[in-house]
Amino acid sequence: MNTREIVRGYHDARYRGDLAGAVALVSEESFSFRSPFIASTDPAGHLAGLEGFLRVVTEVEMISELYGESEATLVYDVHTATPAGVQRTAEHFRLRDGKIGTIMLIFDSAPWQPMAAAIR
Template identity: 55%
Template sequence: MTRAAPTTRATVRAYHQARFRGDIPAAVRTLAEPFHFQSPLLTSDSPHHHLSGLDSFLGIVSGVDLISELYGESEAILLYDVHTSVSAIGTQRTAEHFHFTDGRIDTIRLIFDATAWHDVMRAVTPP
C-alpha cells in the first residue's frame, strides 16, 4: 500500500457512505471538477447531475453489503451488493472504480448487469 492509499480509502469511504445515506452535499465534497460518471444506464459530467436521482434510487434500496475494497495511490475499487425491494432486481452485485486527481474523485465507473434495470426503468418512465 502506498502512502496515499489511506487518503484514497478515506475519500472513497466518505463518498460511499454519504451516497448510501442520501447525503448529497457530503458526497459532492469528495468529487473533483471536472468530474465524469459512467454506468450501464447513464453518464454524467456533473457531480450534482450524477447524484440527482439518488432519492429515488435509495427509495428501493434495503441494504448494502461491502464485499471487497482495493486502494491504490490514485484509484480504488469497491465491490458490493445492493439489496433492493424490487423483485425483478433483488440483489445487485456492483463494482465501482474510482480515479483521483489531487485527492478528489474525478471519475467513477459503475459496473453491473443492467438487464433487469432496463425493464424496471421502462415500466416507470412515461412514454
C-alpha cells in the first residue's frame, strides 16, 4: 500500500468507528501520538476515547490532503453537535516500514476544555 492508501485508510476507519481497521495500519513498534489532550505510545490506546467523540461528530469535511513518500498531512473540518461547532483540524503522519509510526493531531482545544470529561 502507498502512503495515501495507508493514511486515508486510517482516517476513514477511525471516523467510521472501525478501531480494529485503524489500528491495523499503525506500527506496533515505536508508535507515537500527540494531540492537545493526549500523548500515547500505545497503537490502540490513543483511540480510547474515540467512541465518545464520534457520538458528537456529524460530518468530517476534507479540505486538503498532502502526501509524500513517507509522510502525509490532512487538513479537515470536524462538524460536531456541540457548542464547539466546527473544529478545524490538521493531522501529520510519518510512516515507518509501511505503517503509521507517528501522528501529530493539531487543533484549538479551548472550545473542548469544558466538554472533555463528558465525551470520554
